[in-house]
Amino acid sequence: MDRAPGTSVRLRLTLSYAGFLMLAGVLLLAVVWVFLLRYVPETIHTAPPEPGMRRGPLMFVPDRPFVPDRSDLQQAFVPKAAAMLTFLLMFSLLGGWVLAGSMLAPLRRITNATRLTANGSLSHRIRLEGRRDEFRELADAFDAMLARLEAHDAEQQRFAANASHELRTPLAITQTLLDVARNDPHRDTGELVDRLRLVNTRAIDLTEALLLLSRAKARTFTREHVDLSLAAEEATETLLPFAEQHGVTIETAGDVAATVGSHALLLQTATNLVHNAIVHNLPEQGTVWVTTSVHPTTVGLTVENTGEKLTPQLTATLVEPFQRGTGRTHADHAGVGLGLAIVRSIVQAHDGTLTLTPRADGGLRVTVRLPLTPSHTAR
Incomplete structure (x- = not known):
């Protein structure tokens, strides 16, 4: 101006x-x-x-x-x-x-x-000395904002690099398959079409996941009253055949958990958590527990699963985009590496918290906390 x-x-x-x-x-x-x-x-x-x-x-x-x-x-x-x-x-x-x-x-x-910040420098800090007063509170708030901006910028750069790499992989595979087919005209086209279909499906899934992640971060959704227990039940019923195919048993329990938000995004949250718990489970006779709970000011959704023992260091990285637990993924359903990242973005967009805790007997416990509906808080 x-x-x-x-x-x-x-x-x-x-x-x-x-x-x-x-x-x-x-x-x-x-x-x-x-x-x-x-x-x-x-x-x-x-x-x-x-x-x-x-x-x-x-x-x-x-x-x-x-x-x-x-x-x-x-x-x-x-x-x-x-x-x-x-x-x-x-x-x-x-x-x-x-x-x-x-x-x-x-x-x-x-x-x-x-x-300096307007010119693109985010690494500097004011670090104003002296006792607290109005100027020092302003400087401390500005330093905190710079730290968040720097972390967000680094996250965006890392995410862009990972997304580019993930999107390049199916395109490179497609290009390779097409080159092989062109150099070998007598090759069976049925097998080529099947492989191209799988690669294309993965690219589509990755693109949709990126769009969903962007939508969650932008908070461009209509808020309405949502029962978290119904969303969890719907996700469980949808994935039940998938769980039976992998020999995983799903157990559900809990109370009515009313909150305010996007029904589609919260359903996606429950679906991602249950799907992640099924995929990253024991090879045989695995179990997934899905429970909802009500607290004085929040409602909770907890998804636990059996599996290999995890370290706290590995657990802390699972919410990062394109991070997958080594040795915990079934080869046929590796996913695109954005399941928990999408869950975290959706939970943050709903002013909630996401907690990942390794189970002592193996597996993972994921807890989502969202604000309780004001009408239920007053009761």
Whole structure:
């Protein structure tokens, strides 16, 4: 935004300090005038001084005291008051300029940091020293914002690189298959079509997952009342044949868990969690537990599954995009590596929390906490 040049804040503060100090001085002189000089009569009739004696304030003549009148006091008071006001003005301007510069020094550091941020630098910090005050709270808040922006920027760059790599893989496979088919005209086209279909399906799934992830982060959805237990039940029924195919048993339990959000996105959350629990499970006789719960201010969805033992370090990375637990994935349903990343984005868009905890006996426990519907909170 283009703005016309104006007076600096430092100069305005200096003039404000000087004006206030001058006003105080004038008021002080006015008090002296009102309570002192106004009670001095304009003329005082006394015996004239002896010939040759100079008249002056507070001059005494033997047996004939001289009492100064108002004009005498004005002659003695006004020049000194004017000189004092002149000195007070110069002192207030100089002191106000120095004081305003000292007070605005933190603001200049914040302004410089803002300019660096506008030019694309996110690694610097203000780190303003001293005790807490308004400027330091502003600087600390700005540093926290820079840290979040830097982390978000790094995450976006990492996500873009991973997404490019994941999208390039099916395209490269497709190109290779087409090259082989062109160089070998007698090759069975049925097998080629089947492989191309699988590769194309994976590319479509990845693209839809990226679009869903973008939609969740943008929070472009209509909020409505949603029963989290019904969403979990619907996801479980949909994936039941898939679980039977992998020899996994699903057990559901819980209470009515009312919240506010997007039914489609919360259903996608439950579906991703249950699907992830089925895929990353024991080769045989695995189990998945799906439960919902109600707390004083939140509702919860917990999905647990049996499986190999996980370390806390590995568990902490599973919510990152395109991260898969090594040795836990069935080869035929590896997914696109965005299941838990999508869940995290959806939960954050609904002002909730996502917690991943490795089970002591093996497997993973995933807990989603969302705000309870206000009408249920009041009960």
